[in-house]
Amino acid sequence: MRLRASAVTAILRIPLSTTRDAMAPLSPEQLTRELELTIRQLRAATARISELESQLAQETAYRHNLIRAEADLRQLTGESTAMKAVRHAIQQVAKTDRTVLIFGETGTGKELVARAVHQLSRRRERLLVKVNGAALTPSLMTSELFGHEKGAFTGAAKRRVGRFEMAHGGTLFLDEVGELPPETQVLLLRVLQERIVERVGGNEPVPVDVRLIAATHRDLQAAVATGRFRADLYYRLHVFPICLPPLRDRREDLPSLIRHFITHYNRHLGKQVTDVAPTTLELLRRYDWPGNIRELENVIERAMIITQGERLEIDPSWLIPPSLPPLLMTTSHSLAETEKQAIRDALRQSRGKIYGSQGAAAKLGLKPTTLYGKMRKWKIDKDGEPLSDRAK
Numbered sequence: 001m002r003l004r005a006s007a008v009t010a011i012l013r014i015p016l017s018t019t020r021d022a023m024a025p026l027s028p029e030q031l032t033r034e035l036e037l038t039i040r041q042l043r044a045a046t047a048r049i050s051e052l053e054s055q056l057a058q059e060t061a062y063r064h065n066l067i068r069a070e071a072d073l074r075q076l077t078g079e080s081t082a083m084k085a086v087r088h089a090i091q092q093v094a095k096t097d098r099t100v101l102i103f104g105e106t107g108t109g110k111e112l113v114a115r116a117v118h119q120l121s122r123r124r125e126r127l128l129v130k131v132n133g134a135a136l137t138p139s140l141m142t143s144e145l146f147g148h149e150k151g152a153f154t155g156a157a158k159r160r161v162g163r164f165e166m167a168h169g170g171t172l173f174l175d176e177v178g179e180l181p182p183e184t185q186v187l188l189l190r191v192l193q194e195r196i197v198e199r200v201g202g203n204e205p206v207p208v209d210v211r212l213i214a215a216t217h218r219d220l221q222a223a224v225a226t227g228r229f230r231a232d233l234y235y236r237l238h239v240f241p242i243c244l245p246p247l248r249d250r251r252e253d254l255p256s257l258i259r260h261f262i263t264h265y266n267r268h269l270g271k272q273v274t275d276v277a278p279t280t281l282e283l284l285r286r287y288d289w290p291g292n293i294r295e296l297e298n299v300i301e302r303a304m305i306i307t308q309g310e311r312l313e314i315d316p317s318w319l320i321p322p323s324l325p326p327l328l329m330t331t332s333h334s335l336a337e338t339e340k341q342a343i344r345d346a347l348r349q350s351r352g353k354i355y356g357s358q359g360a361a362a363k364l365g366l367k368p369t370t371l372y373g374k375m376r377k378w379k380i381d382k383d384g385e386p387l388s389d390r391a392k
Helices: 005-012 028-076 081-094 110-119 138-146 182-194 220-225 231-237 251-269 278-286 292-306 332-349 360-364 368-378
Strands: 100-103 128-132 171-175 211-216 240-243
Touching (some): 081 110, 110 128, 110 171, 110 211, 128 138, 138 182, 251 292
Parallel strands (some): 100 211, 100 240, 128 171
């Protein structure tokens, strides 16, 4: 904390005029004034101590979260070219204080990268504070980031320190930055430019020394083009981009990731799994993993819970894409019809867009090239309609 114990001691040093001349007699009026002054100072000191205790409790909670998360850095394992590039980028930027922008689909490990950058930086002894840009309403998000003064709005019973102040000297991880509302984008830009924050309802700027790491699964350039994201903020954030590959593009890392999760859940579940059934390993290799590493971990955890022996096996039905309801997959005919309908629906919802986070391929959990192949197979155009006889 920036306020040391000496600061608290200073708060309690309440000067009394009686100490200047302890032997001088006081009139009843003087004594009353002195007592009133002492009471006001004690109340102010009590309020300040309460504020410091609240801030300390918040920081302690974040420190506990940080300690629990350090072991998870091992999940950045993998010898694929893409993961080697990610680790190299982390090592390059960690020693600086530059802003980092992490791109990647949901479940690829963006928070793990942020933690790795923080742990390798000179700020590792201070807090890594996380904020999710999609978790709160615009008004609450502003208060969460920058804090508020007592009485700033209904329910603001006391002053609250924001996440930027809490991260002073450390790192702020702003996840889902692409979801921030326009008004918060303006305030964030000011912090990056001037290194100061103003609490909601306050008028005194508070200097902050914070390293910012932002992350998003969205195409921010497209958001800038449509006016949903400020161009000046984008360029402030886009100092050192790190792009995390989806798991389907680094299948060679699956064995090491599977071993990592087996070791983890052996320890936590008291299991002794040492092997993976060949059919299971092949099944995991062929699956496209729309939920990426997070989905892989969930599948391994589920299998570890029900496994009784030393060999891990997975039920193939667990890997059915959400777009293909299992109850409808009773025959090859119903499977074909279900798949065709799912593709038509996704193309219509995406208005013919194949690529990108809002494209039909992402909605179906498929590679764009795979989706094009299925569209040709089922003779469906990009609008989800049957191809004309001429197009066929």
